[in-house]
Amino acid sequence: MEKIFDILLKNRKILHDTLQHTPKEELYRIPEGFSNNIWWNIAHVVVTPQLLVYGLSGLDYTIEEELINKYRKGTFPDGEPSDQEVEKISAYLFSTVKHIQLDYQHGRLNVKNYKELTTSVNVTLISAKDAIAFSTYHEGIHLGAIRGLQKALEKNR
Numbered sequence: 001m002e003k004i005f006d007i008l009l010k011n012r013k014i015l016h017d018t019l020q021h022t023p024k025e026e027l028y029r030i031p032e033g034f035s036n037n038i039w040w041n042i043a044h045v046v047v048t049p050q051l052l053v054y055g056l057s058g059l060d061y062t063i064e065e066e067l068i069n070k071y072r073k074g075t076f077p078d079g080e081p082s083d084q085e086v087e088k089i090s091a092y093l094f095s096t097v098k099h100i101q102l103d104y105q106h107g108r109l110n111v112k113n114y115k116e117l118t119t120s121v122n123v124t125l126i127s128a129k130d131a132i133a134f135s136t137y138h139e140g141i142h143l144g145a146i147r148g149l150q151k152a153l154e155k156n157r
Contacts (some may be wrong), residue, residue, distance in 0.1 A: 005100075019093075114128060
């Protein structure tokens with residue numbers, strides 16, 4: 001599991017750098033042929049483990065439910081976020097992984113009542129440990145989507 005957390009943190013560093021070094025107008029622009037933007041993908045990556053790790057374990061989320069509902073699967077960008085929201089998501093990129101890691105190490109995620117879920121890519125999660133491992137795959141998908149968005153934005157410059 002240590003390797004999984006290491007991978008998640010490395011991915012989050014890439015996402016954080018993207019957030020810090022991409023002009024705001026490009027973060028929020030939805031290129032033709034796409035249904036979301038770079039910002040939405042970054043925020044979505046932050047909220048999804050809350051649902052898969054904590055929600056399906058029957059535990060309280062570690063971030064605001066308002067953010068979870070705004071960026072969960074099935075949502076779409078709705079205007080530009082406030083500067084405070086951007087700052088929160090930026091901080092949550094790292095703090096949420098560290099929080100999950102500590103909860104895992106201290107056995108808080110070893111719940112017997114995990115609500116099994118088969119994801120849209122046909123991966124069945126039966127424990128919080130499965131959800132953490134799946135997060136590396138999920139985040140890789142969204143990092144790829146961000147790379148595609150960046151290329152589309154470059155074409156439109």
